Amino acid sequence: MNTRTETLAAPTTGKTLSVPRLVRGFNAICARLPNSLLAFLARFSIAAVFWKSGQTKIEGLSIDIVSRDFTLGWPRLSDSVVALFRDEYHLPLVSPEIAAPMAAFAEHLFPLMILLGLATRLSALALLGMTLTIQLLVYPDAYPTHGTWAAVLLYLMAHGPGKLSLDHWIARRYPREA
Helix, strand or coil: CCCCCCEEECCCCCCEEEHHHHHHHHHHHHHCCCHHHHHHHHHHHHHHHHHHHHHCCEECCEEECCCCEEECCCCEECCCHHHHHHHHHCCCCCCHHHHHHHHHHHHHHHHHHHHHCCCHHHHHHHHHHHHHHHHHHHCHHHHHHHHHHHHHHHHHHHHCCCCCCHHHHHHHHCCCCC
16 A cells, blocks of 8 residues: 555545645644743753752752652761762762762752753753763663753753743843843
8 A cells, every 4th residue: 555645534524634644734733842841841851860869869858749758857968879989880080979979969959950940051061961971981881861861951952941941031031132
């Protein structure tokens, strides 16, 4: 059967629809997805990945809006995190005693900023750097996961956070002068 001539009968009108016409219609619907919605979903999703990872590195503060787990307190580094950086991650140039708190801080600060849409492109760049570090130095076999993270972060860097963001509000409130 040739797809160029393949047609489908519409049950109520008696008209026929070609497969290419259906594909074009579907493509048109997809093209109408608002960037702000896509950017918000990307921001929420990537922020959740890094936030949850950061939460595994600290004690005393637990915030998970999806599972409604809230423990408010002063955050401190978990006892096992420095050992994790020493024994499993083996980062060159940075000692585990410095890398562990830096990673825990970054995995809380940048996801929060991305979620709020504040300095989104710079925050995405920071998390992309972290992703590349993890991929190249820690878990080189996890490229499917890290590739997905990188794609989302690159999308945010290229297209920005969308209208549902503090970046957008700031840009409207303080427009650049020509």
